Amino acid sequence: MARYVVDVMPKPEILDPQGKAVLGALPRLGFAGVVEVRQGKRFEVEIEGDATPDSLAEVQQMAETLLSNPVIEDYEVHLA
């Protein structure tokens, strides 16, 4: 079984209100010195068979078409 991780993050220029909410909460909990928080998503995708260039390409295709929206998000795929 091949296990891939897809990390999806809002593009740097896109406002991330969820990250901002977390950033606002941390000082209240006593975590000082935090200057920025960005919130993204992590997907773990298991594929039948061994990891191959083909299965990697397939997961990249999934990331491109469904797991991320390329208009507002960047993604990275790597083996778990």
Add this chain to the structure above:
Amino acid sequence: MRVGVVTFPGSLDDVDARRAVRFGGHEAVALWHGDHDLQGVDAVVLPGGFSYGDYLRCGAISRFAPVMTEVIEAAGKGMPVLGICNGFQILCESHLLPGALIRNDHRKFNCVDQRLRIERVDTPWTSAYSAGQEVTVVLKNGEGGYVASEEVLDRLEGEGRVVARYLGDNPNGSLRDIAGISNERGNVVGLMPHPEHAVEDLCGPGTDGLGFFTSLAAAAFA
């Protein structure tokens, strides 16, 4: 005309949209997300709500619903398609419209009577309005912030494809106060506010939204 309104799992405003279609003088046809069938309608409305629970991203899963294959194909041939709120999000996810909608910049859900300026009136959904007309309809959204690259925003403005803009305080952080846009041809319109909730005096802020549904007839006989 026969106007289809698609119901997705989690659609909220499909019944109101069908009612508004009837108030606009048309036959409303209920369409189902799981059918590869538009039942021969002349136009389609994608209604508001939280289709598929807004899982993954708003509209991301609905965009691949079976009926969307037919909607995208028909839109490409010029069929009028109106996406309201969640429907606007689905149109962006489908790449029928550029840009995307993200969480409101103030992070709260909005539910207000919103003033708008209608700017593009040569679409089948807005021809009943006059250019620059100010209207008040309901706005209710949690993820209504319209974003796109500067290049795309410039192109939308340059080509006159901003259909409606927010007046007064920007309610959700939408870039350039954009409330609605269209594709190049003008047959596909996405709108974050809800004209279907403003079609009769009994409830809602008036009848300013009715024009979105009477425009179809005007367009058909133009």
